[in-house]
Amino acid sequence: MTSPARKPLRADALRNRERLLQVADEVFASKGTDVSTEEIARAAGVGIGTLFRHFPAKEDLLEAVFVRRLAMVAEQARALVATGDPGEALFGFFSLAVSESSAKNALAEALEEAGVNVRVAGSxxxxxVREALGELLAGAQRAGAVRDDIGVLELQALLVGASRAAQFAGDGPSVRARTLAVTLDGLRPRG
Structure with missing residues (x-):
């Protein structure tokens, strides 16, 4: 539900919008995507009218939080590119992305249920994200930490699969950890 181009927001309106996104992300992650917009507005310390001025429908808020999460993933990946050990950077990013995936997956599912194409919304x-992943992957491959026959598309597929596996494991942290370890081992060079 992408809205048409708007005039730039005033500083206070921009702060309110950012606060709403931050709080909505936290509330959706802790209480699920069924939480009411009224509860989000209350938690953000703004009126419901302020929320609806920025996000006319709940789907608009869900989409904005989803896109914000993807942007944070790209930021995290770019930040790790500059760290010392490229292999540790890639494996650390992969582990972090999987550990934070349940909230992103819930947002994506809620958007799909509302008829929003998440691929288009986050394109x-x-x-x-793909470019940052490509940089992480290339660095790890140059360092000899990751197999040469893995590309960004395979890495993304493994991220999605590991994220779904973590979701499937539910409250079994040891199952999640072992599943992630097996996936990461599969990225390492053979032999």
Missing amino acids: AVGQE
């Missing part, structure tokens, strides 16, 4: 920032 621009999705490209940023």
Whole structure:
């Protein structure tokens, strides 16, 4: 439900919008996507009218939080590119992305149920994620920490699969940890 181009927001309106996104992300992650917009507005310390000025429908809020999460993933990946050990950077990013995936997956499912195509909604920032992943992957491959026959698409597929496996494992932290370890072992060079 992408809205048409708007005039730039005033500083206070921009702060309110950012606060709403931050709080909505936290509330959706802790209480699920069925939480009411009234509860989100209350938690953000704004009126419901303020929430609806920025996000005319709950789907708009869900989409904005989803896109914001993807942007944060891209930021995290880019930040790790500059760290010392490329292999540790890639494996650390992969582990972090999997551990934070349940909230993102819940947002994506809620958007799909509302009729929003998440691939379209996140396409621009999705490209940023792919580019950052490509940088992480290339660095790890140059360092000899990751197999040479893995590309960004395979890495993304493994991220999605590991995220779904973590979701499937539910409250079994040891199952999640072992599943993630097996996936990461599969990325390492053979022999």
